[in-house]
Amino acid sequence: xxxxxxxxxxxxxxxxxxxxxxxxxxxxxxxxxxxxxxxxxxxxxxxxxxxxxxxxxxxxxxxxxxxxxxxxxxxxxxxxxxxxxxxxxxxxxxxxxxxxxxxxxxxxxxxxxxxxxxxxxxxxxxxxxxxxxxxxxxxxxxxxxxxxxxxxxxxxxxxxxxxxxxxxxxxxxxxxxxxxxxxxxxxxxxxxxxxxxxxxxxxxxxxxxxxxxxxxxxxxxxxxxxxxxxxxxxxxxxxxxxxxxxxxxxxxxxxxxxxxxxxxxxxxxxxxxxxxxxxxxxxxxxxxxxxxxxxxxxxxxxxxxxxxxxxxxxxxxxxxxxxxxxxxxxxxxxxxxxxxxxxxxxxxxxxxxxxxxxxxxxxxxxxxxxxxxxxxxxxxxxxxxxxxxxxxxxxxxxxxxxxxxxxxxxxxxxxxxxxxxxxxxxxxxxxxxxxxxxxxxxxxxxxxxxxxxxxxxxxxxxxxxxxxxxxxxxxxxxxxxxxxxxxxxxxxxxxxxxxxxxxxxxxxxxxxxxxxxxxxxxxxxxxxxxxxxxxxxxxxxxxxxxxxxx
Numbered sequence: 001x002x003x004x005x006x007x008x009x010x011x012x013x014x015x016x017x018x019x020x021x022x023x024x025x026x027x028x029x030x031x032x033x034x035x036x037x038x039x040x041x042x043x044x045x046x047x048x049x050x051x052x053x054x055x056x057x058x059x060x061x062x063x064x065x066x067x068x069x070x071x072x073x074x075x076x077x078x079x080x081x082x083x084x085x086x087x088x089x090x091x092x093x094x095x096x097x098x099x100x101x102x103x104x105x106x107x108x109x110x111x112x113x114x115x116x117x118x119x120x121x122x123x124x125x126x127x128x129x130x131x132x133x134x135x136x137x138x139x140x141x142x143x144x145x146x147x148x149x150x151x152x153x154x155x156x157x158x159x160x161x162x163x164x165x166x167x168x169x170x171x172x173x174x175x176x177x178x179x180x181x182x183x184x185x186x187x188x189x190x191x192x193x194x195x196x197x198x199x200x201x202x203x204x205x206x207x208x209x210x211x212x213x214x215x216x217x218x219x220x221x222x223x224x225x226x227x228x229x230x231x232x233x234x235x236x237x238x239x240x241x242x243x244x245x246x247x248x249x250x251x252x253x254x255x256x257x258x259x260x261x262x263x264x265x266x267x268x269x270x271x272x273x274x275x276x277x278x279x280x281x282x283x284x285x286x287x288x289x290x291x292x293x294x295x296x297x298x299x300x301x302x303x304x305x306x307x308x309x310x311x312x313x314x315x316x317x318x319x320x321x322x323x324x325x326x327x328x329x330x331x332x333x334x335x336x337x338x339x340x341x342x343x344x345x346x347x348x349x350x351x352x353x354x355x356x357x358x359x360x361x362x363x364x365x366x367x368x369x370x371x372x373x374x375x376x377x378x379x380x381x382x383x384x385x386x387x388x389x390x391x392x393x394x395x396x397x398x399x400x401x402x403x404x405x406x407x408x409x410x411x412x413x414x415x416x417x418x419x420x421x422x423x424x425x426x427x428x429x430x431x432x433x434x435x436x437x438x439x440x441x442x443x444x445x446x447x448x449x450x451x452x453x454x455x456x457x458x459x460x461x462x463x464x465x466x467x468x469x470x471x472x473x474x475x476x477x478x479x480x481x482x483x484x485x486x487x488x489x490x491x492x493x494x495x496x497x498x499x500x501x502x503x504x505x506x507x508x509x510x511x512x513x514x515x516x517x518x519x520x521x522x523x524x525x526x527x528x529x530x531x532x533x534x535x536x537x538x539x540x541x542x543x544x545x546x547x548x549x550x
Contacts, residue, residue, distance in 0.1 A: 062190025098157015106492020181410025409472025
């Protein structure tokens, strides 16, 4: 009897539902999804249940992490006493923390277990959600409080790494593009959900007396359904409170509906022990995020970020107890050249998606919220644009398209190969980034910037669509290139580094807008996308490539 037929017979006779003991959330001892019979009779049902709990949990992570892009736009409309540079900084701090926390989060599943990790990290999002709502009730709240809350909201960004690492373990190789595309693609809808929901919930006192008093808009704002004039009552605090409505039931769903796979996590310990490991790992990430924020005051951004990453990795290696050997074992991914190639490519795709999602609302507000005015003596000054398009009305479209198309990118890549798809979208991103930079230059220096808005928006939607497809293709390649033990940590690591896009894009675009040259940021991104074309071709498409079109 062959091994395959023996395996088939073994699973044919073992039709009792997994996990054992009649509990859906019990730990799973045997897990062999590459065996067709096991996958058909038992594995697929369990994998699907974990996936469909993982998706909304990840969606909430994105929503809480990226909410500062919309919140800071409305803070500006309400006259909070902070400069544009400070508001961009809040968005950037959330981006930096979310990216840094992905580094320890990428190791959590193999140390603490999937069920334990997804439950606790989803529950932790209640802290920045509740805290932000309370802080926004008072315009006099000190800036450092908002900085601390933006830092904590980075937990939502970190959750992406453990979520993707977890789901990759539940599905066979042939369905990696589908599973990771669905989890990440629909999870990415947290950005769109947030950008649509926050402006809407701010228009009404949803939580009654518990939700506090409204404030009056000093500048016109908007929602998906139209413009909101100055003087209108606004409950900006609802931007934080609303997420509690979803996070509470989702935490329960994660605890009672998900599983730890013992083949991936042999020794998670008791739930309390697992939670201690998770909190310790995130504690390291929060500490190094704070160091990174402080370092930015002393060093160039391009020095501060590598310092933050190196410090995070160094401290993780020093953690005592049974965490240490697990982390050191997973550090083997750094000796694999494909880890670094896929990191560069994923920066271009996911880094662009998340970075533009964070920066676009405030960029619309600043670039199109003002215009050039020529005085009688020929002097030119920058003044408010009374008919400016509202970022809260339009900014959701790009992330919506990017998230919607991501599963399609994974599906196409399963059919034709991930590297071919990555190469095609990289060409599109080079051209679209250069074009949108040129349009931004025209709009910023125009006496009527509104005439360029639709071209600007369409080009950004093209960028989001290309990055969304590329998100699916690069993750498919990772699932194909790496084995079961390495693909989870590699998925976490690449997503961690790429997530620094949520810091870099707001920072770079904010600095260039302040300098009066917003187009230079987009030209710089175009040069980077061209570099990615070369990397992808050399590793995966040229004759004699290391892995041909994974």
